[in-house]
Amino acid sequence: MEQDMAGAARVVALGNDGDGIAETLAGRIFVPGAIPGDTVQPGPVQATHAVLERVITPSPDRVTPPCALFGQCGGCRVQQMALPALLAWKAGRVTEALQRAGFATIPTPATVQVAPQERRRVDLAFRREGRRIVLGLHRRRGDVVDMTACTLLDPTLFALLAPLRDMLHSLPGVHAGGDLQINLLDSGPDLLITMDGTPDANDRRILAQFSKAHGIPRISLGGTPPETLALNGPVFHHFDGVRVTPPPGAFLQPARRGEDAIRAAVLAALPTKGLKAGIIELYAGCGTLSFALATHAKVLAYEGDRAALACLKQASGGTRVLPALRDLNRQPVMAAELAKAAAVVLDPPHAGAGAQMAQIVAGKPRHVIYVSCNPTALQRDLTPLQQLGYRLERLTVIDQFLWSTEVEAVCVLKLPGTGKNHRR
Known part of the structure; x- marks a missing residue:
C-alpha cells in the first residue's frame, strides 16, 4: 500500500x-x-x-559520491557518506551485535579501513547486449551495469575489464552471458569464467591467446571441479612468506591491507603461555592465517573444501601446519579435542560456525579467537560463549569492503580460570 x-x-x-x-x-x-x-x-x-x-x-557526514556509477551499480550502497563516519557505523554494528549477545563490557574497538582502489577480488556478471558485452555488477535488484568506472578495484584489475569485454564477445561458447571471478594473486590475475555454452577448440585458442597477451597465468572454467582452459605460467600466492598455489576461485581476502590487519589482530591475541598444546584452526582455507599461526605453535588446520585443503597440504611441508579435511558442519571437531588446545581460531563462512559452535561451547577452550564477516552470525555464535562466562578481551573492526554494509571483526574471548577450574 x-x-x-x-x-x-x-x-x-x-x-x-x-x-x-x-x-x-x-x-x-x-x-x-x-x-x-x-x-x-x-x-x-x-x-x-x-x-x-x-x-x-545535508548531514555533516554527507559527501559527493566519488564514482560516476553510484546509484546505478550495485557495488556501493553508501558512497554519499564520509569514510570515517562509515567506519564508525560499521564498528557500531559489531558492538551492537556483541551487546545483543549479552556482553556487558565491550572494549573500545581498534579500527582499520583500507583505501580506495585496493580491492583485489571481484565477482562480475557479463551479458550480451547487441554487438557488445556488458561486464560489471548487478544494480540493486536489477540488470548488470557496465563497469566503466570503479573507485574500489585495484587499477590492474580495472585495466583488464576493457580487453575482457572484447575477448568475451569473441567467445563462441558465450551465448547470452555468464559470470567471471577474478583474484589478483602474487603471480597475476587469476580468472574463473562460467559461460552458458560449452567451450570448444576456438574458445580455448582465444583464451590461450588472451592469457598470453595480458600476462594472465591461468584461466579456468567454472564447474565441479573447475577446468583449466589456459595456463600461461606458474600460479602462486604468498601467506606469511609461504608460497601456495590457490585453486581456481579460491577465497582471498578482498584487500591485502585488510588481510594483514586480520592476521595481526589474531596473532596479537594468542596466549603467551601454554602454546605447546598447539592451536586448532577451523575453516583454514588455503592458509591465510595458518602459516602465521605456525610461527608461534603447532597448528592443526581443519578445512572442508578439498581443493583448498590440497593447496594447504601442498604448501605445509617444513612448517608446523598439520592440515586435515573436515566438513565442520557435518563432522565438527569434538569438544574433547578443542578443550586441549592452547587456543581455538576460527574464521567461519558468512552463515557462521553452525554445528561446530556447539562443540566449542561444550569443550570450553580457554582462548577463542573468532574472525567474523557477519554481525548477525557473530551475535548468534557468541551468545552461548557469553552465557558460559567468556569475557571479550579485545575487539578489532576492519572495513575492507568500502562503501558497502559489509564489515569484518576479530573478537578475542577468554574463559576466566585455569586448569580444571574453568571446565566445570
Whole structure:
C-alpha cells in the first residue's frame, strides 16, 4: 500500500542494508540514499520504504559520491557518506551485535579501513547486449551495469575489464552471458569464467591467446571441479612468506591491507603461555592465517573444501601446519579435542560456525579467537560463549569492503580460570 508523506523527516540511523531510517509522523521508514543527520523530503511510502525526493539539510557526514556509477551499480550502497563516519557505523554494528549477545563490557574497538582502489577480488556478471558485452555488477535488484568506472578495484584489475569485454564477445561458447571471478594473486590475475555454452577448440585458442597477451597465468572454467582452459605460467600466492598455489576461485581476502590487519589482530591475541598444546584452526582455507599461526605453535588446520585443503597440504611441508579435511558442519571437531588446545581460531563462512559452535561451547577452550564477516552470525555464535562466562578481551573492526554494509571483526574471548577450574 502506498502512503503519501508530507513534510520533512529527520534521518536518525542507517539500516543494515545501508538505507537511511527516518522518523515521520507515521513512524520510522527506510529511505535509500539518506544518511544519519540528513533532513529529507521522502516520497510516497510503499510498505516500509520511501524514495528520497530531495535532501533538505545535508548531514555533516554527507559527501559527493566519488564514482560516476553510484546509484546505478550495485557495488556501493553508501558512497554519499564520509569514510570515517562509515567506519564508525560499521564498528557500531559489531558492538551492537556483541551487546545483543549479552556482553556487558565491550572494549573500545581498534579500527582499520583500507583505501580506495585496493580491492583485489571481484565477482562480475557479463551479458550480451547487441554487438557488445556488458561486464560489471548487478544494480540493486536489477540488470548488470557496465563497469566503466570503479573507485574500489585495484587499477590492474580495472585495466583488464576493457580487453575482457572484447575477448568475451569473441567467445563462441558465450551465448547470452555468464559470470567471471577474478583474484589478483602474487603471480597475476587469476580468472574463473562460467559461460552458458560449452567451450570448444576456438574458445580455448582465444583464451590461450588472451592469457598470453595480458600476462594472465591461468584461466579456468567454472564447474565441479573447475577446468583449466589456459595456463600461461606458474600460479602462486604468498601467506606469511609461504608460497601456495590457490585453486581456481579460491577465497582471498578482498584487500591485502585488510588481510594483514586480520592476521595481526589474531596473532596479537594468542596466549603467551601454554602454546605447546598447539592451536586448532577451523575453516583454514588455503592458509591465510595458518602459516602465521605456525610461527608461534603447532597448528592443526581443519578445512572442508578439498581443493583448498590440497593447496594447504601442498604448501605445509617444513612448517608446523598439520592440515586435515573436515566438513565442520557435518563432522565438527569434538569438544574433547578443542578443550586441549592452547587456543581455538576460527574464521567461519558468512552463515557462521553452525554445528561446530556447539562443540566449542561444550569443550570450553580457554582462548577463542573468532574472525567474523557477519554481525548477525557473530551475535548468534557468541551468545552461548557469553552465557558460559567468556569475557571479550579485545575487539578489532576492519572495513575492507568500502562503501558497502559489509564489515569484518576479530573478537578475542577468554574463559576466566585455569586448569580444571574453568571446565566445570
